[in-house]
Amino acid sequence: MEHIQIALDKAKEKYGGSIRPVSGPARPGESNGKGAEQAGRPAALANALPWLGLPVADLQLRHLVRNRIITADKSNPAYAAFDRLRTRILQEMRLQNWTTVAITSPTAGCGKSVVALNLAFSFGHQEECRTLAIDLDLAQTRMADLLGLEGAPPLADFLSGRQSIQETLVRHGPNLAFGVNGRPLSYTSELLQNASTRNVLTETRRELGPDIVIYDMPPLLCGDDTMAFLPNVDCVVLVAAAETSSFAEIDLCERELSEKSNLLGVVLNKCRYPQEMYGY
Numbered sequence: 001m002e003h004i005q006i007a008l009d010k011a012k013e014k015y016g017g018s019i020r021p022v023s024g025p026a027r028p029g030e031s032n033g034k035g036a037e038q039a040g041r042p043a044a045l046a047n048a049l050p051w052l053g054l055p056v057a058d059l060q061l062r063h064l065v066r067n068r069i070i071t072a073d074k075s076n077p078a079y080a081a082f083d084r085l086r087t088r089i090l091q092e093m094r095l096q097n098w099t100t101v102a103i104t105s106p107t108a109g110c111g112k113s114v115v116a117l118n119l120a121f122s123f124g125h126q127e128e129c130r131t132l133a134i135d136l137d138l139a140q141t142r143m144a145d146l147l148g149l150e151g152a153p154p155l156a157d158f159l160s161g162r163q164s165i166q167e168t169l170v171r172h173g174p175n176l177a178f179g180v181n182g183r184p185l186s187y188t189s190e191l192l193q194n195a196s197t198r199n200v201l202t203e204t205r206r207e208l209g210p211d212i213v214i215y216d217m218p219p220l221l222c223g224d225d226t227m228a229f230l231p232n233v234d235c236v237v238l239v240a241a242a243e244t245s246s247f248a249e250i251d252l253c254e255r256e257l258s259e260k261s262n263l264l265g266v267v268l269n270k271c272r273y274p275q276e277m278y279g280y
């Protein structure tokens with residue numbers, strides 16, 4: 001609570017004493033929270049209080065690094081690769097006025113969650129890039145495990161509207177928030193296709209006004225979850241694993257994703273190359 005108070009005080013200092021939550025409806029056609037721009041007040045101010053009011057996550061850098069989340073700080077030079085990826089994604093998304101990106105892969109274990117979280121931290125370092133990462137690989141608790149967030153509630157409670165934003169999401173620093181799943185769920189495809197899921201996620205964006213929302217999805221070829229959820233996202237990144245994902249798998253995914261969404265590109269993860277390539 002102390003952290004929240006400090007954050008709120010900082011926000012008041014920065015924006016003056018006038019910030020307070022705005023809960024009016026978004027303007028028609030604006031789904032990303034920017035519609036809260038009312039009466040000449042910037043949307044950033046309108047969303048600052050709910051965002052800063054999210055409970056602060058107790059993240060341990062050592063746990064993150066042990067789990068290959070290396071962009072939480074800049075001590076591992078490999079962060080540069082994620083920063084380059086971040087900037088390319090950000091440029092395209094800003095150009096197209098897109099807010100939501102799904103991360104998927106052909107099969108499990110390609111490194112989606114690791115890539116999604118590294119990107120999230122990398123986005124979060126960028127000023128004025130409020131980033132929300134949500135784990136929608138609901139049969140697992142991967143994002144919670146990677147972040148070291150124990151005792152998180154099942155995300156089904158949030159997606160079905162039984163649990164509030166403030167009870168579910170957690171914040172790290174001024175720019176980054178997470179929605180993790182604390183219990184492996186079944187009937188995940190049905191849950192992802194529910195109207196309540198769509199409404200909750202839309203309302204969350206409206207209330208918090210993130211600049212980027214990253215959805216960590218299940219693998220595309222191992223069920224229909226990701227395909228079912230694609231209508232809710234602006235664009236997709238495909239993560240393939242070097243030496244594991246076959247050309248046929250990547251090709252099939254590229255075709256399916258391009259048909260149903262905007263495929264931003266393919267990230268080849270788990271490449272082996274010499275250490276000195278990073279060392280400039």
Ligand SMILES: Nc1ncnc2c1ncn2[C@@H]1O[C@H](COP(=O)(O)OP(=O)(O)O)[C@@H](O)[C@H]1O
Nearest residue numbers: 068105108109110111112113114115142269270
């Ligand atoms: N670039 C990488 N190099 C080496 N191992 C990686 C890399 N990215 C991910 N991994 C490892 O691969 C495994 C699967 O990663 P994960 O992100 O959970 O995959 P997915 O979400 O696609 O199922 C984990 O053990 C993770 O540490």
Ligand SMILES: [Mg+2]
Nearest residue numbers: 112113137142
């Ligand atoms: Mg995963």
